[in-house]
Amino acid sequence: MIKTLQTTEISPLQKARHEYKPKLPKSLKQGIKNLKVVEGETTSAAGDAEDIKTMFPHIFGSKVVTFEPNGTNAAQITVNVGVILSGGQAPGGHNVIAGIFDALKEANPENKLIGFLGGPSGIMEGKYKEITADYMDEFRNTGGFDIIGSGRTKLETEDHFEKTWQTCKNLGVSAVVVIGGDDSNTNAAMLAEYFKSKGANIQVIGVPKTIDGDLKNEQIEASFGFDTATKVYSELIGNILKDANSAKKYWHFIKLMGRSASHIALECALKTQPNITLISEEVAEKNMSLAQIIDYMADIITKRAQKGKNFGVALIPEGLIEFIPEMKHLISTLNDKLATEEVKKELASLPGQEIPYIKGLLTGKDSNLFNSLPRDIQLQLMLDRDPHGNVQVSRIETEKLLTEMLKAKLTGVKFASQTHFFGYEGRCAAPSNFDADYCYSLGYNAFALIQAGLSGYISSVRNLTKSSDQWIAGGIPLTSMMNMEKRHGKMKPVIKKALVELDGKPFRKFSEKRETWALEDCYVYPGPIQYFGPSEVTDITTETLQLENK
Numbered sequence: 001m002i003k004t005l006q007t008t009e010i011s012p013l014q015k016a017r018h019e020y021k022p023k024l025p026k027s028l029k030q031g032i033k034n035l036k037v038v039e040g041e042t043t044s045a046a047g048d049a050e051d052i053k054t055m056f057p058h059i060f061g062s063k064v065v066t067f068e069p070n071g072t073n074a075a076q077i078t079v080n081v082g083v084i085l086s087g088g089q090a091p092g093g094h095n096v097i098a099g100i101f102d103a104l105k106e107a108n109p110e111n112k113l114i115g116f117l118g119g120p121s122g123i124m125e126g127k128y129k130e131i132t133a134d135y136m137d138e139f140r141n142t143g144g145f146d147i148i149g150s151g152r153t154k155l156e157t158e159d160h161f162e163k164t165w166q167t168c169k170n171l172g173v174s175a176v177v178v179i180g181g182d183d184s185n186t187n188a189a190m191l192a193e194y195f196k197s198k199g200a201n202i203q204v205i206g207v208p209k210t211i212d213g214d215l216k217n218e219q220i221e222a223s224f225g226f227d228t229a230t231k232v233y234s235e236l237i238g239n240i241l242k243d244a245n246s247a248k249k250y251w252h253f254i255k256l257m258g259r260s261a262s263h264i265a266l267e268c269a270l271k272t273q274p275n276i277t278l279i280s281e282e283v284a285e286k287n288m289s290l291a292q293i294i295d296y297m298a299d300i301i302t303k304r305a306q307k308g309k310n311f312g313v314a315l316i317p318e319g320l321i322e323f324i325p326e327m328k329h330l331i332s333t334l335n336d337k338l339a340t341e342e343v344k345k346e347l348a349s350l351p352g353q354e355i356p357y358i359k360g361l362l363t364g365k366d367s368n369l370f371n372s373l374p375r376d377i378q379l380q381l382m383l384d385r386d387p388h389g390n391v392q393v394s395r396i397e398t399e400k401l402l403t404e405m406l407k408a409k410l411t412g413v414k415f416a417s418q419t420h421f422f423g424y425e426g427r428c429a430a431p432s433n434f435d436a437d438y439c440y441s442l443g444y445n446a447f448a449l450i451q452a453g454l455s456g457y458i459s460s461v462r463n464l465t466k467s468s469d470q471w472i473a474g475g476i477p478l479t480s481m482m483n484m485e486k487r488h489g490k491m492k493p494v495i496k497k498a499l500v501e502l503d504g505k506p507f508r509k510f511s512e513k514r515e516t517w518a519l520e521d522c523y524v525y526p527g528p529i530q531y532f533g534p535s536e537v538t539d540i541t542t543e544t545l546q547l548e549n550k
């Protein structure tokens with residue numbers, strides 16, 4: 001039924017996808033009213049347990065839970081649930097909301113779902129939209145976060161929490177679902193702790209979102225969106241590999257999104273087998289300088305040229321720049337300088353003279369490195385930080401920096417290059433079958449956690465390489481994923497970011513193969529995401545998940 005899809009014209013594929021019925025794990029399939037809550041082990045923290053316990057006395061040490069069918073009927077109380085989309089878009093966000101919506105209406109048709117508009121600022125400012133059945137229908141199985149919008153405002157101070165509480169009181173909201181990455185789920189834990197400490201009867205549940213794939217652990221096998229985004233990028237990389245191998249005249253340098261970890265670059269490399277892939281975590285581990293990275297790439301380009309191959313494809317993770325130890329030092333110095341009011345004022349009064357002014361503030365190795373960079377990169381390194389204090393790596397053209405430096409290095413070699421950045425292209429794609437099912441299950445499960453009376457939990461659906469009916473649904477205490485890290489010079493409780501593990505199976509497979517991939521043309525063409533057809537084509541999971549779960 002697509003009678004409600006009236007707002008904009010839609011494509012035949014959108015019409016067909018609208019009819020798709022996302023699959024649920026067996027435990028949830030029997031209905032929201034028949035769930036049995038099974039308590040597992042008591043949890044601690046990912047690190048610094050004593051500090052985390054002191055900071056989260058009300059939610060620390062809760063038990064892992066899983067859901068099983070054939071439970072007793074839940075009490076039919078009426079609840080209003082609020083939902084927030086936080087941070088960067090990730091395919092499947094709409095299905096998380098659809099899962100929450102369907103579960104809460106199934107539990108009690110009087111229940112309401114309130115969507116807070118534009119991210120966490122929506123709940124602080126009381127900007128919302130009630131999600132009705134008709135409105136929800138328009139967004140099922142679609143990409144984007146346009147159902148309610150997203151934002152990067154942080155919910156972290158007492159004032160923010162008070163405002164949030166006031167909005168919840170005004171709207172009778174007794175549970176809030178935060179769909180976000182590691183930072184947003186850290187803030188969800190703080191909000192859950194705040195509500196409990198105040199005796200406010202408001203539950204907080206997180207949902208693991210980010211295309212970057214760095215919000216994962218034993219219980220959270222993957223963050224949603226990673227599957228679809230990497231499939232989109234791999235399709236594009238596959239097309240470029242074909243073009244490179246056809247024209248045989250260009251080296252293509254492709255920067256791939258993923259603010260910090262290199263999971264996206266690694267997954268795309270495993271899928272497509274290009275000639276060069278840099279992995280930021282390895283660069284950091286080997287303490288490589290920018291010059292050494294250039295040497296490594298120049299060596300492969302030269303060896304291929306000697307074989308008459310003046311073409312190739314290189315993948316560059318977006319976060320690389322921050323993992324090169326000397327760059328990391330420079331960025332950290334710049335962060336400190338740019339954060340002071342004095343420097344901010346000076347910069348504002350010196351339009352056009354920012355670079356010489358900053359140069360005057362740097363000393364030693366920082367100064368040498370900054371001076372060696374092209375002007376555009378110098379300016380990009382000085383751009384405003386995001387609200388979490390991160391350098392906006394998506395705005396730093398690392399791919400261009402590397403090609404410029406390679407051009408200077410490869411004097412006797414025929415070398416023509418093209419640069420690309422694949423990031424936003426993948427974040428709002430219509431979710432793959434995997435993400436459509438996974439997200440719907442995460443959302444449905446989030447309401448199951450609410451119904452079980454839990455707070456300070458993240459929705460967990462695992463056993464993901466098996467068919468969806470064998471997935472295991474439950475909840476993980478957010479504090480069990482936290483440790484203490486230095487942020488803006490202060491130790492803070494945060495959810496531990498999962499970086500690429502160099503002794504993990506995905507990286508090991510890549511490092512066994514990369515020498516062959518560098519010189520031979522072992523290119524694989526994954527093609528576009530398929531929504532219809534044989535299951536081995538439509539339901540395939542990521543290489544990362546398959547290798548990690550082997």
Ligand code: FBP
Pocket residue numbers: 086087088089090181182209210211212257258259318393394427
């Ligand atoms: P989240 O961590 O919020 O999921 O965002 C991921 C991301 O897509 C990164 O890969 C990228 O660096 C960043 O968002 C870009 O941010 P913006 O959308 O603000 O340009």
